[in-house]
Amino acid sequence: SSTAAVALLFVWPGVLPWAGLSLAAGLAVASVAPLWKRNLRRTPMFTYGMVLAHLGIAVSLAGMASDSAFTRETLVAVRAGQSARVGPYSVTLDGISPVIGENWSALEAQLTATRGDDSTRLHPQLRFFANPPTSTNESAILTALDGQLYTVLGQPDGQGRWQLRLWWKPFVTLIWFGGVLIALGGALSLVGRLRRERRSAVRAAWA
Known part of the structure; x- marks a missing residue:
């Protein structure tokens, strides 16, 4: 029954993405x-x-279900020169530099995302606005045929390390x-x- 199906989703929430993949295949x-x-x-x-x-609807549904089922997330605190791994990528923090925009200032990370023999530079930012005084995280995204890598620069921990939040979203x-x-x-x-x-x-x- 529908009540049993809803109860199953609460008890076993991981069933929903797989149900989506099955529906996409059908x-x-x-x-x-x-x-x-x-x-x-x-x-x-x-x-x-x-x-x-x-067929396009089926493919899009498979992508949404894969996003829910297979996304990997990593939260680390790293110093310049240190690396973190998420999915098939190794992400290295090369350094942090200040950047000035039209109405904001920022701390910008220089990241190198490596996968096999390929490497890509990414530049997520921690932006600051004076009026009103706020801060935002500007993510940097690497798109590949088989998924997307999201990188976000967080706050420093006061010990020379910076928070990095990484997501790998396959398919x-x-x-x-x-x-x-x-x-x-x-x-x-x-x-x-x-x-x-x-x-x-x-x-x-x-x-």
Whole structure:
């Protein structure tokens, strides 16, 4: 029953992301079902668009479920030259430098994110505003095909160390890829519908 399902989510909250992945897989299979045993050359463009759009929904759902199920977080206090690891990345704090903006000042971290032989520089900031006196954390994000690395610079601990908060979100990029598929599917469906209406108008004119 629905009550039992809700109770299961409270007792075992980790089931929700896996349920989302299962739903995404089922939706992906159902999306391509209209093409099963059909002459693909004679299949209307509208049908291809519908399939692509529904497949995009499945891909985006898989990305959202993966974000919930597989995200890894690390909170560390490091000195310049020290590293922390999250997911497939090793993140090294190279240094901290002051930065001045139009209406703010900041402390900016120079980070090196290393994965295998590849390394990328990231620059998260701890910004300060004078009026009103507030501070904000400006994250630096590294996007790869298989996920995103988020880095946030925190406060110093007074002993020469700085707080770093790191997140690795695998397959979250599927959300955006699914959105692209949905847009392409909608465009194909629209073009297919316009072509069909044009053909109908031509036939009516010659009738």
